[in-house]
Amino acid sequence: MYGQPWCRDGIRVEDLALQHAPKSGVDAWGREKQQPLLLSVSLSFRSAFDTAASQDALDESTMHYGLLSKNLRALRPVQDWETLDSLAHRIHQTILETPPGHALIQSCQIEIKLPKASLLGDYVNYVYFVEDEEHTGRVLHLSRVFIPTLIGVNDNERTAKQKLYVSVWIDRIQADDSESYTELERILTQAIEPTEFETLESLAIYVLKVLKMNYEPLKSRETSVRLRLEKPQAVPHASAPIIEIVRTSDELAAMVR
Template identity: 35%
Template sequence: MSSVTPHKFAIAAGEPHSTIRVRNLQCSVKVGTDAWGRSGKLQPVLISVAVDLRHGFGSSGVEDKVDASTIHYGVLSKGVLEVVEKFGSSAANTKEITEQTTLVGLWNTIFSALTGIVLDRQQKVQSFAADALVDPQVVRSVEIKIMLPKASLIGNGVSLCGAVLLGEGEEVVLEQTRGLQLHGLRIPTLIGVNANERLAKQIVIASIKLDLWRKTEDEYTKLEELVVKTIGESSFETLETLAHQTARMLWDFFGFVATTPHTPSITIGLEKPTAVTFADAPMIEYTLNEENNLPLPNERARKW
């Protein structure tokens, strides 16, 4: 089993035959930290689950009934909500910050309930649970996304999304991927090449994704603080340089290093809503990994 980028995971998983999705299951639970970095606070959570079947719908698609060849989305939804409720009860009785109160802990708990596969802190198979919501022999891959819409001070929320490719033989987990994302941070900054753009700050909407996220601690408020400081105090002319420099700052801050055969990557998406009058926004997207983690060409880029 190895951790890979979402692109390489998609290649390994291939085109799915059939998929059952449940989007944005709404619940509230004490998990992670709130927008101010405080733990133990009840907050809204949106959970999305996608299950790719190994062989298509089979008899369920022919006989017009829900049987063992598919996954009952009602049972799936109810099961996930019950798991979250139990997680919340456990977290409520825990005053200390442990893995059972973190965003990663909730993701692992939902995954274990779905598949019966228990992962350890290194995301390796530790044991197998007696019961599972889905049959790993029927399911090819499972994707779980946990969204905290109120965990950001100036953005649209924080999410942790992970997917696991399941095997049929002794190796039950073939590949996995997981990423942490900050959505839609609205940050005022001095940006632009035109003379009028140098007179005042304008809003830049930033979305940040860190692939191959291995940390178990909740550090998204720290991540947001660093992004806001880096972008807000900058005065670059181009979004390209701003994206590159922001990615470099995050790379150095989190101490990413090369791993074999896969390396972490940081994707920065930047939008300027007021730059083009008759469009929602121009946008650039930049991904930094070990292959293109190069120094900037000159000190001109370090303007803050």
């Protein structure tokens, strides 16, 4: 359905800075160093928060987002360094320990944003999704990597490189691959920089083939990829023409046979 919401009743806390920033993930050079981290959580409730609304007072049909934020900000490092997946798991446990906890929450989405973890991109985002304690999903998102590229069908576009922004989402990534974004960025830049395609469509297919053959997490049977290419100089009266392509693991495998 167009415009479908992420929940019927729920709350979201966005871009929360932690008071005791954990050393988690790797920096843009792949080192286990302290770096900025912003946390967003989205909670979908099992039922409506009608009683809180009718009484105009907080009760167990909702969660106090101020208390949730306080509990999350108080989260402390438990070791010298931990993976993003380990941190996401601890964040989830903190959410469940915030009243009313599990009895209220049907699903939970945790987003760990690393604004300095990409050399050429806007940020890295690690998304950790849990539904009813049974299904856990993970997405690694590398946002808007800037790669000057020779791309275009017009004569003027064949004379010089222009701006290209590349975004990638790796869906159903494994927990052990939560720090693979530096490898992903390296493969993208090395693959795209020397190319001279005329269309974004051809470039997109080429990039997916390169990723499938060289990026280790895509060798998993269940892992799929979404790729977005933005070419801001191409249309003078628009911010950018954009193409997107999504391929499942089976479709990726068929592309490189």
